[in-house]
Amino acid sequence: MQIDRQTLVFFIVMFIFLSLPSSEDEPHSTKEKEALEKFEKSLTSQHHEMMNSTYESGYGKVDGFLLSYQDSLQNKNISDWPFHHFDKDKFPWEEDEKYSILPNVVSDRIKSFWGINSSKTDESSYLLNITGSCKGSFEKRPYNKDIRPLNVPLPAYLQDYATEYTGYRRGRDSYDDDGNPKDDRGADDSSSYIPEKVGNITFDTGKVSFAINNSPYNFRDPKLNKVNVSEEDRFDNVVVSYGSMYIRDEDDINENKIDMQGLYFQDTGSLFLSSLSAKFMSALAFPHLVMYKDLFANSQKLVDQYFSSNNFKKLYSVDSLYNLVSEATDKCEYVGYIQFQKTNFTKEQLREIDDELLFPSGIPITHDIPKLVVEDYLLYSPDCGIVLEKPKNTEFQGESVEVFRREGKLMLRGLFVLLFIQLILLIKEIKQIRTPGQLSNISSTTVSIFSLQDSLVALIFLLATTIFQSSYLSFVSVSVLAFFMSAVFEMRFLVNVLTNQQNERGISWWEILRGGSSNEEGAGGPTNNTTAPTETDTEAPPGTNTPGNPIVPPADVPGVPVTGFVESDEARISNGLFARTFFFTICTIFLIISAISWRQSYRRVFEITAFMLANSYWLPQFLRNTLKNRRRSFSWNFIIFTSMIRLTPIYYINFYKSNSFRHRQNDYLEVILVTSWVSVQVGLLYFQEALGARFWINDKWLPKAFDYHPILNVTDLESGFSSDILANIRELSESDGDSQQTGNGVVTCKVGCTICMNDIDLPVIVEVDPKLQGSLNAADKKKAQQYMIAPCHHIFHKECLEDWMKYKLQCPICRNPLPPV
Structure with a gap:
């Protein structure tokens, strides 16, 4: 059988595509292979040493913890490690800057608020599930100036690998925007120079937020299925936590994201988080970083269980090594100590609330669901020498993810009701506006704005189903209803309007502005x-x-509209209308996504401008009435209720503190401007009906x-x-x-x-x-x-x-x- 050229090319391309190595494939160079083997061997050795250590024996040979804070100040050479020989009886390790990476001023500050108050079973307890998000502000205290960066180098076996990885980036960064070489720093001050990194905070105040995800108890966690958890190693008071920390300045110009992991102790409401990289294997130092000796044993066993699971074995891959080296060179390391506030519920009540939120059975929750309230916190970066703390008399709180989902579902139900009411109003109005004379008075721009708004809602909520899968049905219901209203009713109505008006020969506003004759x-x-x-x-x-x-x-x-159109005109208008609406919807979504990352002042201007433009739907109808000399086109029921429905989301995001969009609160300027603008448009329509369509303009400028x-x-x-x-x-x-x-x-x-x-x-x-x-x-x-x-x-x-x-x-x-x- 003879194969044609196109088929042969297709099979060649498919063969090349299938032959490409996957991201988890073997190393492609000798350096990668050697680095990966040494990394796996070193990680296994550090894990083994951690499991055989005690609290009194110190960190051990864990990358990033070989030098204490004082050792770094004394410029000790890491190759001379160990500097101290700890003994349980004669010379035990203790939390002091002589032996720890934490300066005394930092550790003393942590001990003053973190994990010092334990709750009993029959009294007010701390939150059991802290999966959710919370936000607040930070400040640098005066003693921050005395903190010196800790020398945290990459292990020697990763130096060549990191040099090869960062070679191109450093060469690129050595030139300015004009292509001129930057001033080189001498070797003498290279140790004191901190390159620009993610998390290297230079501003004294700003905003910080945490997105936290709690793992289940170790005896319920599916990640530990292959790890035999004995009865004595089951913990119901400490869980592993993962989180992302976002640090921003006041104007949202700079944003720094740090991925972290740690432990949450439920009896004391104390959360410890730390970053992880190739030079800072903090996970193997968790038992000592949790500050207290009585937390050491449980932390050690829990870290061992997760490290032995498949989750940590994924670190033994080229991709994982690449990411860890990237984190080490591009970001500051951070450890965080977060103390949550007690709730008004006992531990048993909190378990009932959590179970009902996770697995709804219809049992009503008679109590207010507690919020995530941070009482105090401290963030410390060893390699960048930064300490961030909670300002006094400020709020730092948020909501659990279950509460967020619950609020989101209520919001979606409310939005569904608003869309349904809007659909009923639209259907009634379309039934009343059927004749060519009535259709000729309708502004196609007004209907287009309505259609674009609803198509945006449909597409945005459809995309949201890929993110919020737990509320899939609610998002799909809103999306389908909005799409149904936009694509079926509003588009059909708009096609009828445009078809009816396509052969109009009346003077336009463009001709009037150009000075065209009105007579x-x-x-x-x-x-x-x-x-x-x-x-x-x-x-x-x-x-x-x-x-x-x-x-x-x-x-x-x-x-005079000519009604003798052919069917092909309607099809042509319909196809073009769908294409334009879809194009503008996609462009608007990309613009909104881009605006999310802008600084706060720019976002605010963009938001107010966008809301003003989106709520300018009655202005085109006012101008159309003036041009056609018609006192009224839409019924007053439709005008009033449509305006109220489309203003309701703006009131929701500004006045409802727990809104699902996490919008800043009480932006009265935005509410006043948009509401006033819509009221002015409605007022103009009222004056047109009461005083005449052309009450505001000289009749000589318009066609009689x-x-x-x-x-x-x-x-x-x-x-x-x-x-x-x-x-x-x-x-x-x-x-x-x-x-x-x-x-x-x-x-x-x-x-x-x-x-x-x-x-x-x-x-x-x-x-x-x-x-x-x-x-x-x-x-x-x-x-x-x-x-x-x-x-x-x-x-x-x-x-x-x-x-x-x-x-x-x-x-x-x-x-x-x-x-x-």
Whole structure:
């Protein structure tokens, strides 16, 4: 069988792709292989030494802990280790800067608040499950200036590997932005120079937050399935914790993330966390870093269990070694001591609450769920010489992940209800706006803003399902409802509006701003003395004819939508609309994701601006009403309730302290600006209905509205009107009995309505004296409101033509287009 070229190329590419080594494959160079073998051997040796050590014997040969704080100050050479020979009876190890990595000022500060108060079974207890997040502020105390960085070098066997890894990065960093070499530092001050690292905090105050994840008890943890946990080694008061620490300045310009792990002691509410890298194997020093001798044994056994599990065996890979070396060269090491506050619950009550939150059974929780409240904390970086502490009289608190999920579900239910109410309002409004005349008054921009908002909600909450899998159904429900409203109803409604308006020839705002003529609509028509009333005249009985006013516009007046479209136009509009909406939605999501990482001041400006633009939906409708000279397009129920529904999320994130978006609280400026802006738009729509669509602008700048109720004169009837009307007037003039001529020169004649086949009383001015034309009586003005004269000069009853125009904007006689009422 002969293989064509495309098939051969496909198989070659697939073979190369499948032949590529996986990330967990064997080392690809001799240096990598040697470094990995030595790393595994060293880690095994350190683990073995930790298990055979006692509290009095000290850290042992653990990377990062060979030099004490005082040894580093004395510039001792790490190759001369050990410097002290500890003995349980004669010379025991103790927590002192002579033997520990912690300066005395730091260790004394830790002992003053950390792990000093234990709770009993029948009294108020500390939180058992601290999985969640909490945030607060930090400050550097004055003694921070006296802390010196600890010499924490990489092990000798990793120096060559690290040099090869960091060679390109250091070479790149040795040049400035213009390509010029930076000033080299001499070898003398290289030890005192601290390169720019993640966690090297240079500002004195800022914000810090923790994202903590507790492991289950060791006898319940699936990670320890392959480790035989004996009865005596089961601990129900200490668990392993993992966390991420985020340190930011006040303006959120700089953010530093440090991944940490440690132990949480439930009896004292004390959490210890530490970073881990190739030069700082803190996990094997946990038993000593927890400060107290009575915590040593349990910590030692727990670390051994996790180190023996598959979790720590993953460190014996090229990827893990690469990451550990990267952490060692690019980040500051940190140890953290966090003391939580006692709750008002006993340990048994806390277990019941945790079990109900983790495995809901429907049992109501009668108590308020306790928050994560940090009473005090201290963060210390040995290699960067930094100490961060909690400022006095400040709050540092957060919520457990179960509470966050619970609040999130309540938020999703509330949002679902709001979307459902909005959908009901939209369906009712669409049912009322069905005719071409009504659709021509709707602003497509207003509907587009609604559709874009709802499509954003649909896509964002759909993406959130990949992150918050525990609330998958809630997120999907909101996403589907928002997508259903946007893609089915709003898009369909928008397609109808655009299809109805696609052939409009009216003047646009762009032409007005460019200085285009506002009276082009009367071009080409006769210029007899027929009344062309203003906006006020349209709503009230028309005034008398005055010389110089344009006559009724001809059939091809601007602003008349032509309804004779073909089906392909609707499909073309629909396809283009879906493509544009999807494109703008994706771009907006990328912009929002990018804005999350901006500094706080920039984010605030962006947020307020975005909310102002997103809530500008009534402004396009106000301008459309002005241009079309229509007092109202949407019902007031839809306007008021839609505004309230779309403002509710802004109130939620600003006024509800436990909002699921972790938004800053009480941004009154944002709430006032957005609410005022929406209120101004609604107020403008109200004034349009009360005072007229063009109350705020000079009528000369805009095209005049078509008047369906003019009072004709004899000269008008000579151009375009039926000759039967003139003949009827002559007959009335010759007959004294039927003539109803008034003193102001107006005669009423009978004209047939072709829709209902009944007569119309049509007042006609037969007096050519201009002085008499300005004195029409109330009866003639009232008669003018009972008929409608189309641009094609056909005359109908008002009720007849308005009912007809609900379905077709075409003359019933000649099929010429009609301006919407």
